[in-house]
Amino acid sequence: MSSIIQCSGLSKQFGRKTALAQVSFNLQQGDTAALIGPNGAGKTTLFSILCGYLRPDSGKVQIFGQQPGSSRLFGKVAALPQDAQFDPAFSIGEQLDFYGRLQGLNLSAARAETERVLALVELSDQREHKAAALSHGMRKRAAIAQAFIGSPKLVLLDEPTAGLDPANALHIRQLISRLSGDVSFMISSHNIFELEQLCNKVLYIQHGQLSSQINAADSSSGQQHLTLQLEQQHDDALLALLQQLPGLISVQPGQKKELLLSYNPAQNAQFDLALLQCLAANGWGYRNLIKGQTLEQKLFSVS
Amino acid sequence: MSNLNTLFHHIGLYAGFELRRLWQTRSGLMTLAATIVIWALLFRYAIVPAADLIASRGFTDFIAGLFGNSGLQQLSRWPAPELAVYWFFSLLLLPLFSLFFTANQLCSDLERGTLRFLTLRSSRTSVVLGRFAGQMLVQGCLITLTLIATLALAAWRSGGLSFEIVNATFVILTNLLLVLAPFTAIMSVFSALVRSAKLAVSLAIVTLGLGFALLSWFIFYFPDFLFLLGYLPGAQVMQLLPQHGWQTLQLALLPLIQSAVLLTLATVLVNRRAL
Numbered sequence: 001m002s003s004i005i006q007c008s009g010l011s012k013q014f015g016r017k018t019a020l021a022q023v024s025f026n027l028q029q030g031d032t033a034a035l036i037g038p039n040g041a042g043k044t045t046l047f048s049i050l051c052g053y054l055r056p057d058s059g060k061v062q063i064f065g066q067q068p069g070s071s072r073l074f075g076k077v078a079a080l081p082q083d084a085q086f087d088p089a090f091s092i093g094e095q096l097d098f099y100g101r102l103q104g105l106n107l108s109a110a111r112a113e114t115e116r117v118l119a120l121v122e123l124s125d126q127r128e129h130k131a132a133a134l135s136h137g138m139r140k141r142a143a144i145a146q147a148f149i150g151s152p153k154l155v156l157l158d159e160p161t162a163g164l165d166p167a168n169a170l171h172i173r174q175l176i177s178r179l180s181g182d183v184s185f186m187i188s189s190h191n192i193f194e195l196e197q198l199c200n201k202v203l204y205i206q207h208g209q210l211s212s213q214i215n216a217a218d219s220s221s222g223q224q225h226l227t228l229q230l231e232q233q234h235d236d237a238l239l240a241l242l243q244q245l246p247g248l249i250s251v252q253p254g255q256k257k258e259l260l261l262s263y264n265p266a267q268n269a270q271f272d273l274a275l276l277q278c279l280a281a282n283g284w285g286y287r288n289l290i291k292g293q294t295l296e297q298k299l300f301s302v303s
Numbered sequence: 304m305s306n307l308n309t310l311f312h313h314i315g316l317y318a319g320f321e322l323r324r325l326w327q328t329r330s331g332l333m334t335l336a337a338t339i340v341i342w343a344l345l346f347r348y349a350i351v352p353a354a355d356l357i358a359s360r361g362f363t364d365f366i367a368g369l370f371g372n373s374g375l376q377q378l379s380r381w382p383a384p385e386l387a388v389y390w391f392f393s394l395l396l397l398p399l400f401s402l403f404f405t406a407n408q409l410c411s412d413l414e415r416g417t418l419r420f421l422t423l424r425s426s427r428t429s430v431v432l433g434r435f436a437g438q439m440l441v442q443g444c445l446i447t448l449t450l451i452a453t454l455a456l457a458a459w460r461s462g463g464l465s466f467e468i469v470n471a472t473f474v475i476l477t478n479l480l481l482v483l484a485p486f487t488a489i490m491s492v493f494s495a496l497v498r499s500a501k502l503a504v505s506l507a508i509v510t511l512g513l514g515f516a517l518l519s520w521f522i523f524y525f526p527d528f529l530f531l532l533g534y535l536p537g538a539q540v541m542q543l544l545p546q547h548g549w550q551t552l553q554l555a556l557l558p559l560i561q562s563a564v565l566l567t568l569a570t571v572l573v574n575r576r577a578l
Contacts, residue, residue: 053419053578071306074424084416089328095420101316102424146420 004029004154004184005050010059012045012208019045020056021208027201029153032180034195035188037205043188044082046205047158050186051079063154075103078152080144080160086131092142093118093127096149103150117145120175122168137164144172148179155179157187161194173198223249225292226261226272231285233257241282247271257287310432313425317433318440325441334404335445341400342449345392350453353384354460369544377545382467383457387547389450390475394544397479398537401442401486402507407500408434408491409573414498418578427573431491435566438487439480446479471547478543478551481558485536488565495572511536536561 005027012020020042027033035043048054049061052069066072086095093114100110118124121141131139140163147155160176161169176185176198189195195202202214234253242251242261247268252260263271272289279286325331349356356362357379366378381387409431412418421430450472458464489511493503515535522529532538539554546554 048577051419052422055577069422069427071309071426074309077423079419079423081416081419084419086420087412087415087417089324089330098316098320099420099424102313102421143420 002029004064006062008060010056010061012056018208023210025203025210025213030181030184031201032185032199033201033203034199035203041205042208043205044158047156047188050156075150076152077154078147079156080147080158082158088130088132091128091130096146099146100149113149117148120148121145137168140164154184159189223262224265227290228259228286229288230257231287234259241278245274245278310429313429314433314436318436321437322440338445349388349392350385353388356388357384377547381547382471385453385457386471389453393479394540397483398486401483402490403504405438405487405490406494406503408438409494410498410500410503428570431570431573435487435491442483443480446476450476474549481555485558485561485565488562491569492565495569
């Protein structure tokens with residue numbers, strides 16, 4: 001698989017504040033990558049560099065083998081920039097038509113493309129409205145629509161569902177999920193559960209540094225995990241029972257009514273089955289059994 | 304498409320979009336309304352009574368004081384007095400109006416972040432040059448409208464239009480665009496520096512005023528550098544005023560070079576700044 005984003009040793013300072021320090025990562029074709037980190041961690045700075053809005057102080061970044069902002073990337077790389085607003089003087093449709101024209105479409109093709117992308121975000125009936133007449137959520141969806149004009153190969157989305165109601169947030173997640181594979185995505189969000197559903201790669205950035213990179217396919221060879229959520233709070237008797245399960249390496253209480261079990265599949269390939277039988281035999285009900293750790297557990301070692 | 308073709312294509316698209324802003328948006332229509340009000344006053348008090356004004360003692364004294372009797376003779380050689388008065392007032396007033404009307408080439412888009420949408424699809428250079436071209440087109444439209452009104456007045460007074468009058472109209476249009484180009488390019492530079500049109504105008508006025516004052520002070524002590532005043536934007540206006548006909552284009556090189564230099568500066572500023 002070929003790399004579409006290659007970053008090495010990327011650093012950026014704003015005065016004395018270090019926004020990014022020696023950030024290096026690769027993104028492969030077809031990847032849907034999550035960019036996670038607390039406020040002020042450097043996510044938007046990294047996005048701005050990838051979009052060509054900012055220049056790094058040092059380090060190298062290439063997208064499809066080109067410098068960010070290169071004319072060869074026009075139409076190939078799309079983005080939802082944070083806080084960018086449409087021109088209030090023109091309707092959303094007129095502006096999307098214009099963006100399509102800039103991407104090389106003729107007038108009728110640009111209009112058809114505007115219809116298509118507005119339909120993707122369920123805003124077809126808002127074509128003639130100006131941005132000021134739309135709600136915050138609608139403006140956000142219109143901004144997402146502009147990112148899908150043409151056929152971008154890489155879409156960078158900075159907080160795509162922030163400010164959207166649950167139904168529209170779900171709709172955007174479904175849209176990303178449907179298009180991922182053909183299109184590579186990089187998504188920044190604070191909604192860790194959303195990113196867990198969408199992304200196969202996670203970049204965790206903190207204090208301007210990439211503190212961890214996780215691939216969904218990664219798993220430790222000798223150890224696997226189950227996250228068990230019980231119907232009631234566990235007690236010492238249950239923990240003692242679970243300790244006797246063949247193959248168990250450790251069992252750790254998680255959040256309320258949650259247990260994180262680590263086991264060796266070489267010793268017991270059907271550990272999950274054994275666990276469920278054990279629970280049933282001892283009268284313990286469960287709500288959820290998740291194979292593996294949640295993204296939250298992986299990133300923050302929640303226990 | 305090659306890079307150069309794409310650049311010109313994008314410049315054309317941006318210029319067309321700015322023209323639509325004039326005719327189809329509220330802010331554009333306000334610009335149009337302001338132009339109509341200003342020119343209505345000029346028509347009422349200067350262009351309609353043009354023949355009387357040129358003959359009036361005050362006006363002739365003023366022109367003779369500035370350019371001597373030859374200047375007065377040259378002004379009277381325009382084929383219609385309406386055009387002579389139009390030429391006089393537009394050369395003096397339009398550069399100032401241009402600073403106000405073209406101040407928002409980039410600043411609002413920088414402030415809103417709209418440039419982030421645009422630069423994903425076109426180069427920053429094409430945005431700068433396209434917006435400049437758009438502003439020149441808009442000003443060209445406004446000048447053409449007022450010139451058509453002046454022509455209509457001249458035709459109504461003299462009972463018809465001659466080739467000389469139409470030819471002189473094109474001379475005026477071409478020269479005004481040449482005069483306005485460096486002022487529009489100045490606003491390209493200042494609108495790339497700040498995030499509000501008002502601030503861009505203030506900055507332009509202060510910078511131009513301060514620059515002129517400093518240069519004058521410098522020349523006071525070093526008179527050998529007097530020629531530098533001739534390179535300021537609009538420096539050729541006073542030389543243009545007493546001229547007429549296509550010979551005015553002898554002074555076209557300076558504003559063209561000034562515009563090219565200023566647009567290069569604006570492009571460098573926009574390419575270097577964070578969006």
